[in-house]
Amino acid sequence: MQKPKKSNKSETTRSLILATALRLFRERGFEETTMRLIADEAGTSLGNAYYYFRSKDELIHSFYASLQIEQLAACEGILAVEKSLRGRLAGIIRAQLGIMTPYHRLFMSLFKIAADPTNTLNPFSEDTREVRNASIHRFSDAVGGANERITDDLKEELPMLLWLYHMGIVLFWIYDRSSGFVRTYKLIELSSDLICNLITMASLPLLAPLRKSALQLVVSLREI
Amino acid sequence: MQKPKKSNKSETTRSLILATALRLFRERGFEETTMRLIADEAGTSLGNAYYYFRSKDELIHSFYASLQIEQLAACEGILAVEKSLRGRLAGIIRAQLGIMTPYHRLFMSLFKIAADPTNTLNPFSEDTREVRNASIHRFSDAVGGANERITDDLKEELPMLLWLYHMGIVLFWIYDRSSGFVRTYKLIELSSDLICNLITMASLPLLAPLRKSALQLVVSLREI
DNA sequence: GTCTATAACCGGATAGAC
DNA sequence: GTCTATCCGGTTATAGAC
Numbered sequence: 001m002q003k004p005k006k007s008n009k010s011e012t013t014r015s016l017i018l019a020t021a022l023r024l025f026r027e028r029g030f031e032e033t034t035m036r037l038i039a040d041e042a043g044t045s046l047g048n049a050y051y052y053f054r055s056k057d058e059l060i061h062s063f064y065a066s067l068q069i070e071q072l073a074a075c076e077g078i079l080a081v082e083k084s085l086r087g088r089l090a091g092i093i094r095a096q097l098g099i100m101t102p103y104h105r106l107f108m109s110l111f112k113i114a115a116d117p118t119n120t121l122n123p124f125s126e127d128t129r130e131v132r133n134a135s136i137h138r139f140s141d142a143v144g145g146a147n148e149r150i151t152d153d154l155k156e157e158l159p160m161l162l163w164l165y166h167m168g169i170v171l172f173w174i175y176d177r178s179s180g181f182v183r184t185y186k187l188i189e190l191s192s193d194l195i196c197n198l199i200t201m202a203s204l205p206l207l208a209p210l211r212k213s214a215l216q217l218v219v220s221l222r223e224i
Numbered sequence: 225m226q227k228p229k230k231s232n233k234s235e236t237t238r239s240l241i242l243a244t245a246l247r248l249f250r251e252r253g254f255e256e257t258t259m260r261l262i263a264d265e266a267g268t269s270l271g272n273a274y275y276y277f278r279s280k281d282e283l284i285h286s287f288y289a290s291l292q293i294e295q296l297a298a299c300e301g302i303l304a305v306e307k308s309l310r311g312r313l314a315g316i317i318r319a320q321l322g323i324m325t326p327y328h329r330l331f332m333s334l335f336k337i338a339a340d341p342t343n344t345l346n347p348f349s350e351d352t353r354e355v356r357n358a359s360i361h362r363f364s365d366a367v368g369g370a371n372e373r374i375t376d377d378l379k380e381e382l383p384m385l386l387w388l389y390h391m392g393i394v395l396f397w398i399y400d401r402s403s404g405f406v407r408t409y410k411l412i413e414l415s416s417d418l419i420c421n422l423i424t425m426a427s428l429p430l431l432a433p434l435r436k437s438a439l440q441l442v443v444s445l446r447e448i
Numbered sequence: 449g450t451c452t453a454t455a456a457c458c459g460g461a462t463a464g465a466c
Numbered sequence: 467g468t469c470t471a472t473c474c475g476g477t478t479a480t481a482g483a484c
Contacts, residue, residue: 036475116340118336190441210418271468
């Protein structure tokens with residue numbers, strides 16, 4: 001965001017606070033980790049933690065950003081290999097979940113906060129636009145490099161729709177108590193199959209009217 | 225919920241606190257109304273407000289219940305007249321929104337709390353099951369009494385799916401800033417058309433495989 | 449001007465005296 | 467049943483140190 005000159009000391013303190021916070025978030029969840037504890041464990045004061053991070057949420061924004069970078073790298077590998085839409089779609093969702101897995105507990109406790117549409121951590125909010133757009137762009141790549149032929153009108157809306165679908169999978173994953181998240185991975189198989197079939201069918205001339213009205217609906221919803 | 229014998233004084237104080245709370249919620253929203261202010265305006269103490277209501281959320285519950293009863297009555301009228309699935313579906317959704325409209329502001333501020341899946345006010349939670357089942361049942365009536373022929377496997381899942389759709393409309397309505405909520409009513413027209421077309425098509429033999437796998441997905445999702 | 453710390457404030461919730 | 471005093475945790479004000 002901003003890049004004022006920073007002394008070594010400052011940068012060290014800042015990353016110490018962030019690292020401590022992320023460790024505690026992982027270990028105890030979001031609500032259970034107090035700002036006082038973060039400051040304590042980082043060996044500094046509460047006021048100082050607030051000097052570096054204007055709010056508790058801002059610590060999470062930093063986490064979002066670093067996660068984003070990791071996910072991008074993981075997806076590049078998948079998209080270079082997989083060429084079917086289904087393989088690309090399921091592949092990048094699995095890869096992204098893999099990166100998120102160590103933080104499953106944090107995501108569980110985060111959901112309650114992120115579900116609030118007025119909260120800056122909400123995945124649909126203005127404040128997360130950058131991260132969200134980067135994520136949507138990966139689905140754009142997934143659609144763009146796939147073998148399947150898809151009608152142009154659909155292709156335009158697909159990245160956002162598939163990102164939305166992926167958010168649904170993430171939601172399921174957050175609540176998935178099965179060991180190794182097998183239920184989530186099963187759901188990815190089932191649903192990506194279904195969705196790719198739907199996309200293929202939607203491109204058939206027979207279903208053009210239905211596709212048109214569905215797309216019209218999507219467009220009107222986007223203008224909220 | 226519970227009906228222990230209550231002295232006149234007690235009942236008076238309790239309803240005074242509740243009435244004061246609901247007025248302030250309407251005037252200022254949920255978060256902006258502090259428990260201290262409620263107690264103050266009701267002419268009692270903070271501790272006493274907590275004696276009658278274990279939490280701020282509990283003040284909202286009676287509001288929920290009374291709304292439910294009003295909505296049921298409004299829907300009965302619609303379902304007695306409308307015979308097409310589309311008319312019944314759009315009709316009961318419009319009717320229910322009509323009942324909710326005077327409370328739009330309260331719903332706006334309430335959404336943030338109700339979106340939290342661990343909160344008792346969450347529409348998917350255990351604590352709202354009764355109200356939710358009553359609501360789903362109305363969609364069951366809407367499907368059951370409609371003229372259209374719908375395959376049995378689909379018919380079974382439809383009430384819950386349509387309730388889910390209606391929750392989406394409510395979400396849109398909460399955020400709808402257009403005067404008279406015209407955008408919401410437009411959305412109801414567009415989407416109920418689309419959904420009824422989808423239901424009709426899904427019952428065609430050609431699309432049986434797609435329908436089967438979609439229903440399989442729905443069933444597996446319900447077991448979360 | 450860049451850090452760090454201490455002492456508050458605020459609002460939901462609780463304890464315990466009367 | 468009703469109150470006052472208090473806890474708790476996010477956040478802020480602010481005073482000083484470097």
